[in-house]
Amino acid sequence: MLNKYARAFFTRVLTPFAALLLRLGVSPDAVTLIGTAGVMAGALVFFPMGEFFWGTIVITLFVFSDLVDGNMARQAGISSRWGAFLDSTLDRVADGAIFAGFALWYAGRGDDNILCAVAIFCLASGQVVSYTKARGESIGLPVAVNGLVERAERLVISLVAAGLAGLHKFGVPHIDILLPIALWIVAVGSLVTLIQRVVTVRRESAEADAASAASGPADR
Numbered sequence: 282m283l284n285k286y287a288r289a290f291f292t293r294v295l296t297p298f299a300a301l302l303l304r305l306g307v308s309p310d311a312v313t314l315i316g317t318a319g320v321m322a323g324a325l326v327f328f329p330m331g332e333f334f335w336g337t338i339v340i341t342l343f344v345f346s347d348l349v350d351g352n353m354a355r356q357a358g359i360s361s362r363w364g365a366f367l368d369s370t371l372d373r374v375a376d377g378a379i380f381a382g383f384a385l386w387y388a389g390r391g392d393d394n395i396l397c398a399v400a401i402f403c404l405a406s407g408q409v410v411s412y413t414k415a416r417g418e419s420i421g422l423p424v425a426v427n428g429l430v431e432r433a434e435r436l437v438i439s440l441v442a443a444g445l446a447g448l449h450k451f452g453v454p455h456i457d458i459l460l461p462i463a464l465w466i467v468a469v470g471s472l473v474t475l476i477q478r479v480v481t482v483r484r485e486s487a488e489a490d491a492a493s494a495a496s497g498p499a500d501r
């Protein structure tokens with residue numbers, strides 16, 4: 282949903298910045314790599330220490346690089362298969378670091394085995410949700426469904442909650458409850474999304490197999 286409705290807005294806002302980076306000689310690949318490194322540092326340095334406010338600030342500074350890199354590539358007319366591969370692959374790395382950061386907190390000083398497990402479930406299910414689309418498309422299916430909770434939703438729900446939960450350290454009472462709530466929402470939402478995508482791929486592959494059986498040998 283966010284990908285559909287918010288992308289156009291962010292494209293307008295980020296286009297001048299993307300143009301500036303191109304004029305400075307920065308490449309889209311460099312933005313992809315630096316953005317991922319920044320997200321990883323924010324998540325894996327701050328979250329395991331329970332510094333959710335500062336971790337979220339650092340991650341937010343870098344996570345928008347994922348919208349800037351493609352914008353730069355399109356403006357410069359240098360969108361490439363390699364760029365698409367690098368972008369998607371490093372998305373998985375960045376997402377893994379964010380939910381690993383939460384899991385490490387709950388495995389350590391956060392001391393909550395259930396929330397640690399929920400964070401690990403968010404990590405794994407998010408990766409599988411993205412994989413369903415990538416694998417479905419690689420076998421020639423349209424995978425014409427995005428589902429309830431795509432990557433943008435996973436990030437916005439968990440990062441907004443983490444940033445606000447971090448205000449607990451500044452004296453805001455009870456606000457830390459937002460992070461567990463967000464993790465549960467992302468976990469359940471990712472499971473629903475996974476089921477939506479698997480059902481779609483199952484239907485599309487049955488249709489494609491039936492069509493190729495009618496016209497010749499199956500191509501798998």
Ligand SMILES: CCCCCCCC/C=C\CCCCCCCC(=O)OC[C@H](COP(=O)(O)O[C@@H]1[C@H](O)[C@H](OP(=O)(O)O)[C@@H](O)[C@H](O)[C@H]1O)OC(=O)CCCCCCC/C=C\CCCCCCCC
Nearest residue numbers: 283284287288347369411414431432433436440441444445
């Ligand atoms: C005192 C208050 C303190 C609180 C501090 C809060 C600070 C702000 C907190 C959070 C901000 C979070 C922003 C997160 C922005 C995410 C942007 C982003 O990178 O989105 C990526 C997304 C997808 O990009 P791609 O097409 O490159 O990726 C594809 C995708 O990953 C597919 O995965 P799948 O969906 O299938 O699982 C893969 O299949 C594919 O391979 C891959 O290529 O981009 C978008 O979706 C574009 C839309 C972005 C919308 C961002 C909205 C941000 C909105 C609000 C944030 C600010 C809110 C502030 C609230 C403050 C509260 C007080």
Ligand SMILES: Nc1ccn([C@@H]2O[C@H](COP(=O)(O)O)[C@@H](O)[C@H]2O)c(=O)n1
Nearest residue numbers: 309310347350351354360361364365368
């Ligand atoms: N280093 C890069 C990064 C991205 N691309 C191209 O942009 C597409 C992704 O667009 P986003 O707005 O989601 O970043 C991607 O599929 C590539 O075509 C690139 O070429 N090089």
Ligand SMILES: [Mg+2]
Nearest residue numbers: 347348351368
């Ligand atoms: Mg990108």
Ligand SMILES: [Mg+2]
Nearest residue numbers: 347368369372
């Ligand atoms: Mg991306």
